Amino acid sequence: METKGKRILIADDEPDILEIVSYNLGKEGYEVYTAKDGNEAIERAKQLNPDLIILDVMMPKKTGVEVCSILRSQSLFQETMIIFLTALSDEASHIKGLETGADDYVSKPISPKVLVSRVNALFRRINKDDGKTLKIGNISIDPVKFIVEIDGNEVILAKKEFELLYLLASKPGRVFLRNEILSQVWGMDVIVGDRTIDVHIRKIRQKLGVDCITTVKGVGYKFEI
Template sequence: MSSVKQKVLIVDDEPDIRELIEYNLKKEGYQVFTAGNGQEGVSEAKKVKPDLIILDIMMPKMDGIEACRLLRTMGDFKNTFMVFLTARSEEYSEIAGFNVGADDYIAKPIKPRALVSRINAILRRNNQADEVVENKLEILDLVIDRETYLVYRGSDKIVLAKKEFELLYLLASKPGKVFTREVILKNIWEDSVVVTNRTIDVHIRKLREKLGDSYVSTVKGVGYKFEA
């Protein structure tokens, strides 16, 4: 981990959950901040500018979905990692989270060692990203800029959620190559996060909504590819 302590904000209305996560993350050397509901979480995020935010979904005053949606509209948090924490197992909760820009999804009950490993992996992957990939792709009429996590089409700037950007970058890095769902999951979500095929479909749909339908095509029963 970097000598500069990375900041994690925990937003959960259950004090024992906050304390459990805070204790384990502080042992890892993180700066940890907490909030008891979505409204407090948004206010605290504005103050401390965390590197990663852990959001419970079911909270009073403002739930995690709405807090994430609101934060993603602010420039300071367009690329901040957002991890949802929830006891709800319904698929629609997971899909709703990814729809508003979540990067990961962790189910309760919390397993401290597994959660810490997940957080370490997410932030380490972000720190190393510029070292292992090119900073910019120019393909067709798109410029995909890894340093800013922005996509440009001519003079138009297209803002994507972090996972949407990473998915587009992966596909565009090898135009014409078909990426299976398994390869996409391994490269974008790794083995540590439980996601479904539906999750990939949601991210593809969001990409098409923002970019248009002509860039990413579906190879039925196999996966997806970027059309060169």
């Protein structure tokens, strides 16, 4: 995998955590840098322009949330991914963290494997969503122009419909659980009713007029031709 060259900045006031996390991410081939408080995090972020910043919420000088919103206000860090480390209890800051534009959060105590796999997942997601036009059979899906074409005929989908179709089509054949769909298309914190996904699936099927989404009962949906 091309994790190489990806820079990650980790800010935490506990040396143990810095050590464990940087060791594990380093092992995966990332360039890892550390900071031990909020101010240092901002400073180093400006120097390094990392691809990903992992912020402890509770830090001296500035909290992770503060750091996040300061960085996000600058255009340079508009696209930078941010993960929060939070204490399990700290429910309120989860919400705040997400509001200030974090991409993910991981609850302490941290499992290195879990963190690494989340980081990998984030990069994986980002790498793909670079706006590649998907082409599966006679269907093409262009996330930049926001257009779906079947045999050259343009089909117009609404935002959610498009995102859902794009998700499924990004890994043809793979079954996506309803949970996965919810967290990817709607977001982890959003709670919507049981039938919402179905209805969107139905509309997609209807608009496309092609039977390319298969239901796997009790499991989820998959895209295949």
